[in-house]
Amino acid sequence: MRFWAVPAVAAGWLVGRDEHVHYGGGTESRQEHVGGADDASAAGGQHVGGGATGGEHVGATVQGDLAAATDALLEQALVGWGWQNLGPDALQVFKGVTVDSMLSSIRDAVPPTVLSALRRHNATGPETLTEAELNQARRVINKMMEGQVTQLDITVIQCKEQRDKTKQTENMVVADLSRLGSKLAREKKRILQAQAGVEEGHAAITQAEGMLREHEKTCNRTVTTLESQLALIQQDLAAANMIVTMTQCKRGGLLLQRTTDGSESVQTCTDQRRAVVTAGGGNVSLVLPASTVALERAVAASGSAENVSLLQLSVGEKIRGYVAAGKTGSCQALDAADKMVPGCERFLHSTAAGEAASPHACAEQCSSTKLCRSFDYVRPSYPGFPGECYLKYARCDAERDAACFLSTGLFASYSTYSKDGTQSLRVHGTTDPVISQARGKPPARKQAFKCSLSKPDCGLLNDNMSIFAGEVRDRFDEKNAHIAQTKKLCQATSATINQEIALWNALLQERNAELGEATAQQSEATQNQVEKEREQRALKKGFADVDLKCKTLVAETMMNLCGLRKVRGELGKFSHGSMTPEKIYDCVVTDWSPQQCSKSCVVGVQVLTRSVSQKPTLGIKCPPLQMSKKCNEFPCPVDCEMGLWSSWGRCSKECGGGLQARVRSIKTRPDFAGQACPSQTETQQCNVASCDADCKLSKWSSWKACNRACGGGTQRRVKGVVTPARGTGRCPKPLNGLRYKRQACNKNACPPDPVCSAKMDIVFVVDSSGSWTEKGYKVVKEFLSGLVGRYQFGKQNVKMAVVEFSKEAFVVQTMTFDQKEMLAAVAGKLQFRRGLTDMAKGLLAAEQVLLDGRKDAQSEVIVITDGKPSFKFATSNAATKLRRSGARLVFMPIRTYGASPFLANWATHPGKENVFRVRAGLGELKSKMKDWQTKMVVSTCPTVTSAILEKASAAAAR
DSSP: OBOOOOOHHHHHHHHHHHTTOEETTEEOOHHHHHHTSOGGGHHHHHHHHHOOHHHHHHHHHHHHOOOHHHHHHHHHHHHSSOGGGOHHHHHHHTTTOOHHHHHHHHTTTSOHHHHHHHHTOTTOOGGGSOHHHHHHHHHHHHHHHHHHHHHHHHHHHHHHHHHHHHHHHHHHHHHHHHHHHHHHHHHHHHHHHHHHHHHHHHHHHHHHHHHHHHHHHHHHHHHHHHHHHHHHHHHHHHHHHHHHHHTOOOTTOOOOEEOTTSOEEEEEEEOSSOEEEEETTEEEEEOSHHHHHHHHHHHHTTSOOOSEEEEOOOSSOOOTTEEEOSSOSEEOOBOTTSOBOTTOGGGSSOEEEEEESSHHHHHHHHHTSTTEEEEEEEOOSSTTSOEEEEEEEOOOOTTTTOOOOOOOSOOSSOEEEEETTSOOOOEEOOOOOOOOOSSSOOOGGGOSEEEEEEOOOHHHHHHHHHHHHHHHHHHHHHHHHHHHHHHHHHHHHHHHHHHHHHHHHHHHHHHHHHHHHHHHHHHHHHHHHHHHHHHHHHHHHHHHHHHHHHHHHHHHHHHHHHHHHHHHHHHHHTOSSSSOGGGOBOOEEOOOEEOOOSOSSSOEEEEEEOOEEEOOBBSOOOOOSEEEEEEOOSOOOBOOEEOOOOOOOOOSOSSSOEEEEEEOOEEEOOBTTOOOOOOSEEEEEEOOSOSSBOOEEOOOOOOOOOSOSSSSEEEEEEOOEEEOOBTTOOOOOTTSTTTEEEEEEOOSOOOSSEEEOSOEEEEEEEEOSTTSOHHHHHHHHHHHHHHHTTBOBSTTSEEEEEEEESSSEEEEEEEESOHHHHHHHHHHTOOOOOSOOOHHHHHHHHHHHGGGSOTTSEEEEEEEEOSOOSOHHHHHHHHHHHHHTTOEEEEEEBOSSSOOTTHHHHSSSSGGGTBOOBTTTHHHHHHTHHHHHHHHHHHHOSOEEEHHHHHHHHHHHO
8 A cells, every 4th residue: 555645746846845944943844754753664754755656646536526615624724824723624524535545555654464454364353463563553653644744734834825925916916907007097187188288279379370460460551551641741741841941041042932022922822631832933732631730830920911812722522423521531341340351452452543633524434434433532732733533442242243442541631422322431531630720711712722921030930830840740750659669569469479379389399298208108007007917817827726736735635644543543443452542642733823024025934833732642743833934925016216396387378377387207117016106297376466467566765855945845756666567457657646755845935146056967958949039049148147157066066068959959068067168158159050949859969968977966957948849759759768867857948939838748747846937938038037047046956055145144153
């Protein structure tokens, strides 16, 4: 008979793991343990270790016949820690193992006599055995059982190691799959968000580009219209300059007409739409109504209106079959939504029908043209020349097969006539200006065209014509500034839209990069998921294979123990008292008590301990009470490690609450159930301030110097703008009480002889235009000389300069501390230059002169003028520029010709405290010269001294 051995395949697997099982403090295999038996059974022990054939057969039988009860018993042995105490359960499960089958397996391990007796061969039986033979057989069987106990410990421990390793590895795979699933969900969300951002970016860019095209189209149309208007004003400006030249007082070069009595004259014919000036045999015509009004005003102010004759030239006369429009202006073909009708390019301009002697002739041309609905008749510049006819068409109508006209707006003064019974074209224009009459209103029949024949003063006429030319120049400058401002606003709006497009392009680039990154992460996570699922399936299959092998080996070992226990029991029945069954007690131990693993990962050692609960008597010895097994046979978890955050990206909105994002990279990817990576992107709100925000103001400045030395002045303090208003936000005006405060100062009475002693840089700007007479200009020079004498010059006092202007500006005296030098310049260099009044050049020259001033001195510019600047627009800009440089700007208008309310707007605020009007003109200035000198000193200087008061004070002190 042979002992039941472990199947060859399973035994090989076990032997491969014996070196890792530490049994009783040392490494033992089942063969070594059995080899350690007493002498009588040494050979048998070695034989049992080499048995294989019978074991393979029985193992196959057990593997094929595992019932539910057997499987439960084996599972209990492999899961728990008390497999050595499953004896009663094992006996019940393996009760089918017979004595004869066991004897066949152990026949070489027991004495022949015992084996024969148990098999009852040759008329022998167990009863024939002596006590010594029975005890010898008992010891042999005990050794075999002890070997099986050891084998059971080793097998179960190795199975536990393998099961734990496989299970823990599978748990890590499951954790990785869960992490990958979460990552896939996050990446899908990122992809959807990025795709939505890309779509939003494309839509926003498309919309912004459409806005930009429409904006540029509107700007180009507006600028073209303004430039057309500028061209007309430029024509009038050239004509106005020619009129100024024609009226210059040059010896031998006077271009004025001479009347029948030999006097010089100029003839001006005007109506509400144009003007013709005749002088020296030449004619100059004006185009715009506003220019005509200005010229008529200048002519009326230049001479008497005694010789006035009125000529008739009908305007807006009735024409058979046509109705005259009530207004003048440009006509546009518009649809129901007030949008320009497309497809009208061939009618972009009105058809120039050529010259026409009268509106009647133009009407005949329109009547003979099928598509003509109205016409413009532009009257000749002056009598004797033909006018111009422009045919115009109805708005586009595909059903009526009509045409459309879109005017260029080049002609601002014309009469429009529409055919009777048709809807008039839409007229965009202004009402004709009202002309100031030089005398009572003429009869209606003579009101259409008016001619004035004047006998003007040469200098006065030229100055007034210069003022007239200045008004035309102002309109030219204003229109030019309007064009520049329009272009600037257009460029600013285009830049804003382009900036928005650039912002969206940058955001689109970020979204595309994020989309690419998320897609790549999703692809990588999907691939990792497939690999992990494949690994999980392999682990499940490996676990099933290992579990089957383990249960087979444990089952065979338990069958061997049960069989040996039966054989020993049979022998005990024939004992005469030394080894009866009730006297045989095997060693019984407690369940294993496992200690904590020495490592949390990468293979640790777990110590198992147990104790003896029943000492042996004639039975098997106690097995080792301590073992060690491998534990936590899996790699340590690798947690995700993230890189540093990038800087925050662009905000999606300039205001009103946008979003900006930042990203970070993954330095170490998680593995072996490590901690998953947090989000790679982070967003936050940005530019949350409302798009409509009020401005923020600075703190109050210190109080400025008092504007008067005595007699009650004012001083001010202001608040600047720190942050401008946005959108529809509000900001107080510079002179609003929230930003501007005034208080009274220097209320003491003024001395009779004040002298300015303050530290000041003063520039006098003197008007030397033709509106003064030689006699009047001498009064101005006398006044200025006396005023200069009222200032104390010196490095700690006044530094002064003087500039004069007419057509050009001249620096008469640069900044000086020398009062005598200043007085000499006023007396000898200041000249009456005549010509126009270009105050703007005088102010700009003063600003340049002040560059030689002192940083710690108060700067002041005092303008002495007759209040009639030729170029108001340019002068207003020059005054603003000068004030912004920090200088105080003061005007002293000596009224000679009309009021000048605009000076209060040009002067430093408050205007009424910086404009000193000599209302009665040069006569008042001459008669009250000392009073005015005193007034100007105390009103423009913060500190004065008085010789009279000083003498009185010294006398009182004595």
